[in-house]
Amino acid sequence: MRFSELQRAIPDITKKMLTTQLRELEYHDIINRKVYAEIPPKVEYSMKEYGKGLIPVLKSMKTWGLSHLLHLKELYGEEHIK
Amino acid sequence: MRFSELQRAIPDITKKMLTTQLRELEYHDIINRKVYAEIPPKVEYSMKEYGKGLIPVLKSMKTWGLSHLLHLKELYGEEHIK
Numbered sequence: 001m002r003f004s005e006l007q008r009a010i011p012d013i014t015k016k017m018l019t020t021q022l023r024e025l026e027y028h029d030i031i032n033r034k035v036y037a038e039i040p041p042k043v044e045y046s047m048k049e050y051g052k053g054l055i056p057v058l059k060s061m062k063t064w065g066l067s068h069l070l071h072l073k074e075l076y077g078e079e080h081i082k
Numbered sequence: 083m084r085f086s087e088l089q090r091a092i093p094d095i096t097k098k099m100l101t102t103q104l105r106e107l108e109y110h111d112i113i114n115r116k117v118y119a120e121i122p123p124k125v126e127y128s129m130k131e132y133g134k135g136l137i138p139v140l141k142s143m144k145t146w147g148l149s150h151l152l153h154l155k156e157l158y159g160e161e162h163i164k
Contacts, residue, residue: 004105028150029157050153057146060139071132075111 001045030054083127112136 001009006018013021022045025031030051036042083091088100095103097105104127107113112133 029153050164054139054146057142060142064139 003043003045006045010050085125085127088127107133 003018003022006022007013007015012017022031022033026033028051029048032046032048034044035047036044085100085104089095089097092100096114104113104115108115110133111130114128114130116126116128132133
């Protein structure tokens with residue numbers, strides 16, 4: 001995925017924060033950053049095999065989070081998002 | 083658990099941040115805050131039944147995190163903690 005695609009997928013993140021997070025994920029061996037020797041230079045980010053080990057963890061967080069949104073709605077009604 | 087016990091269990095957290103986090107966990111129905119009508123007042127925090135649904139998620143994060151520490155050590159040696 002290109003930087004611009006990631007930005008579109010996460011519209012609330014600043015460019016600076018996305019850069020910081022991508023560098024950290026690269027340091028942690030989760031993603032790969034491939035620079036193509038082109039003019040203009042092209043950069044592609046992808047998950048590394050090691051990084052895919054995080055997917056079950058992220059899925060369990062997502063599943064809990066989605067069901068928690070319903071729980072908050074039951075507790076506080078539609079006005080729960082803060 | 084008492085506030086002071088939580089502080090001892092998480093020594094790097096400030097009093098203010100721990101207070102903020104506990105209020106948020108209470109709002110999210112994860113923990114219960116019980117105030118005893120005593121002099122001096124006593125406050126006890128406990129997990130709610132609903133909150134226990136988070137435990138498998140936290141366990142999967144912990145398991146991944148511990149094994150990731152070993153991975154970082156393999157990649158960068160002992161000097162990996164930043």
